[in-house]
Amino acid sequence: MTSKISGATKIFGIIADPIQHVQTPQAFNDLLLTRGVDGVLVPLHISKDDFAACIDGLRRVRNLGGLIVTVPHKVRMIGMCDEVTERARRIEAVNVVRREDDGRLVADMLDGEGFVSGLRLGGIEPAGKRIYLAGAGGAANAIAFALAEARVSHLTVANRTTSKAQELCARIREYHPDLRVDVGTNVPYGHDLLVNATSLGLRTSDPLPFDVSRLAPSSIVAEIIMKPAETPLMAVARSKGCLVHPGLPMLQSQIALLADFLKVGQ
């Protein structure tokens, strides 16, 4: 694929820290090939400290088609964009940014749709389920809104920084006043579907995102981490007889949506 890169090739980037785990380049570059697009997506390792300077620079790169945004930049990126969709504004985070020819950055957030359609592809229907969501960052916000729209029966949000869980619950209530929403602890019992939307599990030294000591075999455990493909949380849940849903379908089911938003191959 790289041998086909020429001066006319359009560049796309995925920004993250850490970066080694990202699975998007393979999936997105395969799609570019399938769609016959002269483009390439490359990983860009950008730390939180360098974030603003890097985005200012990338905005000026004239053959940059756009960026896919992941940990830990999804929330902060919204403040760097010139235009965001109504959905991303509500979620207060973005995961895809299109660079227009004049350098304007236009963004959307597709993680929630990706997560819910990935669940459904895995045979799991969230409607009517009691959900425990660990995390209140960019991905968790998107997933919370998408689950609320999918008509779950009850949503509990738990996060290390409790104030962020409280803020997320307040925003969900604003848009979904009929949904039962509350802030939880790290003990997830009494729920049908437990979702890890934190970054815990990316590093081998990470603790589990919530208490699993009394996990019932009837619980479904869903992960958003894509690499490792089997996180410690997934392994424990499997050992307790739970149905386990991995992180990769969330990406697989949104890759075409990301490409459409970036206007490649249309």
Ligand code: ATR
């Ligand atoms: P993303 O945009 O991918 O969601 P993020 O916005 O940086 O990334 O969110 C990361 C999530 O993982 C947050 O919920 C974060 O908790 P805080 O809001 O308290 O920061 C959670 N997280 C990250 N490291 C954690 C850790 N060591 N222990 C518990 N939660 C952690």
